Amino acid sequence: METFPKKPAKPRAEKTRVGAVTLRDVARVANVSVATASRALTGTGLASAETQKRLIQVAADLGYRPNTFARGLKTKSSKLIGLAIHNLENASFRVLAEVVQTRMRALGYEVILSITSDDPGQERSTLATLADHSIDGLIVVPTGANGPQLLGLENAGIPVVCVVRRDEGALLESVLAADPEGAYAGTRHLLALGHRRIGLIVGREDTTSGKERLAGYLRALHEAGLPVDRALIHHGRYVPETGVTAANALLALKEPPTALFVANHESSLGVLRVVSERGISVPDDLSLLCYEDTPWFEWQRPALSVVDSGASEMANLVVDRLMQRIGGAANGGREYRVGVRLIERASCRALEGR
């Protein structure tokens, strides 16, 4: 743990604002017991409509703010939820963070952000820390290596919902993209346009998304009665460099593809660079279809067609699920899939003479 020099704590404003008004103060002013004040203010328990109104008024006048610690000590609830994601650069993760935080705030919760870098070690330690803070729930893009810890949280009474990825080792509620259908739909689109040699750039086969997207691609090909040319399929890590390597390999083929399905979101940048450097014109020389929408796909010229995996829909659904769980719903271990949507822009064209 990084350390930091601790100055000899100069006299500074006390952390407890002097005279921070407590429930006792409110009760005293209103001439009731703290218990009544508590009931009136929390709305729980029974309090005469009149006293309630009066207490709320007094509390407001005094500028009363309940102490989170004291309340949490009793209720075990922190009104904090954890959000553990790989990074903020991937468009889906970024949207996830934005939507989750916005909605959670509206629901009276704050979110503790934790970036795991897809590293099991970091995920493990962050899980422990979040538990220490008594989060009321956790939304996590699991690395897949900490199923037991995730289940541990559940057993400790902290609802966990996975999103985007699933932890194969734990029966957890999960909100995922419809990756098999997405890749299928994208491939079908290209097929319908007359393309027969379709290059696929996709995540590694040891990731669920990599596997599922490949499956969708293959299914579309099979249904079309087309042979599978393994040389057209390139697996790689979720980084731009993958796009460079893959695009270069694919375009150097004796019989290069007429269309590229970039189903590895992060690779898009790399692919675009290669295409530009090789002087290839999109969509005239090559059709390009990406996966997971991001604002700049639309600003790009030509605007990039995309299979949108519905990041914000997933985010909203995962919030809904978590709230249900916090509200008492049992962990069904159920899996939810958000459908994809094909957004046609200008990077794919129909092949001549099809």
Place this chain on the structure above:
Amino acid sequence: METFPKKPAKPRAEKTRVGAVTLRDVARVANVSVATASRALTGTGLASAETQKRLIQVAADLGYRPNTFARGLKTKSSKLIGLAIHNLENASFRVLAEVVQTRMRALGYEVILSITSDDPGQERSTLATLADHSIDGLIVVPTGANGPQLLGLENAGIPVVCVVRRDEGALLESVLAADPEGAYAGTRHLLALGHRRIGLIVGREDTTSGKERLAGYLRALHEAGLPVDRALIHHGRYVPETGVTAANALLALKEPPTALFVANHESSLGVLRVVSERGISVPDDLSLLCYEDTPWFEWQRPALSVVDSGASEMANLVVDRLMQRIGGAANGGREYRVGVRLIERASCRALEGR
């Protein structure tokens, strides 16, 4: 506040893990009083080196995790810090979030993320909520409209450090980019390349950054003895659309600029689109210099030259400053500036016959 249906709370694992081990348990097993256990474990107060070692062992064996609420109730410290930023889409803000969260975790703090959308109302309410959670410190990109509230936090003993933007209405410690120098350096670069008509796309004049960057641009021009053509300067909000409007206006000029300085980060996308649509070749027909680096500037072809405003350096510095403040340093109301860095890539060329 968004509401949510509350199911009748089915019997679910208790929130308090059954038998969560408390300090009392540790003390009992180690045959000491809770007081001694507390002292030994926190390292504070005096405890014989031996008992301390033993307690730490016992605590580990029992899987003891201190209760954050109980501790906070006494210490007034939550080990939580707030991060209030406009959005996660802007490259600088995103980097800020990543760096702050990573470093803070290493320092033993978690960060509560709050997105304000640059909206004073949201900022105000989030400030109150963060205070309720007894954050130990706040890093904020201020909207500028809530100086009093920010000062209020300070008075309540919660150190506040501003970053990227400054709140003109409050004397708060701030970590900023060296915007005047940045715009000056960028303009000088273009000038040195022989450009005489340099278009400037910049933030609105009622924002500090807009003002400061314009000033830097003007200074460079003056020093070069060049007249200022107001038609070459375009102010606008921090959105891609601004780039479209501005670029179109600038390029439609009778005597169009030979270089464009896009000192409004968000506008870059829009400018790029216009340039592409107009069939303008960069840097042959037009030199392009952007502000605030972002990964895709480097992947773009031609790679975009940029005045990097040092987002990650600002993030690191703001964390350092906040830690000093939490450690007891007084609010100097001091302003720190992180120097910019010109990164030459391939989007600017020297003008013939200069």
Place this chain on the structure above:
DNA sequence: CTGTTAGCGCTTTCAT
């Protein structure tokens, strides 16, 4: 419907 009371788990005087 309201008041009294007993803690939640921890840190911190104050004794010893």
Place this chain on the structure above:
DNA sequence: ATGAAAGCGCTAACAG
């Protein structure tokens, strides 16, 4: 160096 005990501010029985 250690223990006993007093709360931190709040909620939740339990009486009334």
